[in-house]
Amino acid sequence: MWRIRTQKCYTAAASLIQKINEGIYPEGSFLPSASALAQNYGVSVMTMRRTIRLLNEISVTKTYNGRGTQVSTMNEEPLKGEKLSPEIMRNMSLSLQGLHLVCLTCGEVMRDTLANAEPADRYAFIQRLEGLLENKRPSNILPACLNFISEKSRLAYVRTVYANLYELSAWTFPLLSYSHDLGGGERSKYLSKESLNLLRSGRFGEFADIFHKKLSQDFPWLQKHLAQLGVKDSLEMCRM
The missing domain is CATH 1.10.10.10 (Winged helix-like DNA-binding domain superfamily/Winged helix DNA-binding domain)
Incomplete structure (x- = not known):
């Protein structure tokens, strides 16, 4: 696709x-x-x-x-489906399909990437996530995780696929943070200080499980609200 x-x-x-x-x-x-x-x-x-x-x-x-x-200032103007062009709708549909793939794979992929990454790379990743939490930018946590995998996975094909997923993620989670009536920022809290402590202590499997569980729980919510904008998880929309 x-x-x-x-x-x-x-x-x-x-x-x-x-x-x-x-x-x-x-x-x-x-x-x-x-x-x-x-x-x-x-x-x-x-x-x-x-x-x-x-x-x-x-x-x-x-x-x-x-x-x-x-x-624009965050939450300045909500997205409205009737104002979105076919190109935007197509990209958001592709992004939604990409995030569906992330839901299916991110647990094992994150666990493997963390286990095999260099300590310095893991430390930089933790610092990045801490900065996002402190600056109240939770909608950026998912893209940060996708970017980490795309750069640090030991498997070349995983890096390639997740690089595409990282690019596509720009059309959903970050965009929803501009729509105050959807509550995107509040629902995008994938991690907490407690889950970061798991990462710091080397409990990579538990951290990956929490991330995977939270994303899987929120994906139906994302589908629902993008559907309200007219965006569907389908290849037919991508061919518009």
Whole structure:
């Protein structure tokens, strides 16, 4: 299903969403110019302008004539399905299918990755999760976990698959954090200080089980609310 997404603007949009949610481009700040971003991502200015239009459409950013494109404030404007283009709906459907795959595999994959990662990499991962909890960015915990697996798994095919899943995750969990009526931030609390203590003490299996259980419990909730936007977990939607 990954081959359906061929246009570079989708990849660039997903990357910018991740950077916004990671705080690289904070709320209220202005993105670099379209020409600067185009050079950064190795795409044409026209492609980058389309990327920015996608971000504006989902209320992640807002472009002002003569001023540039500003990162929206969290919860500023809820997503509305009738305003989403077929391209956005298609990407969100692909993301939902990707997260379904994560639900089926993340427990064993996380356990294996943690057990075989270098101590320094595990420490950096813990620091990253702690920072997200302290800065009240729970919607970024899932992407952080997917990114960790995509970079540190001992298996090349797992790294490849989870790199795709990490990119696709930009279209669901981070986006829902902009929709205050869905309660995305509150329902995205996958980890707590207690579960991080399991990670610190080397109890990787227990940590992975908690993460897997929480994600599996919340996936039906995510399906329900994305369905309210008109997004379904189906290949038919991806071919729209």
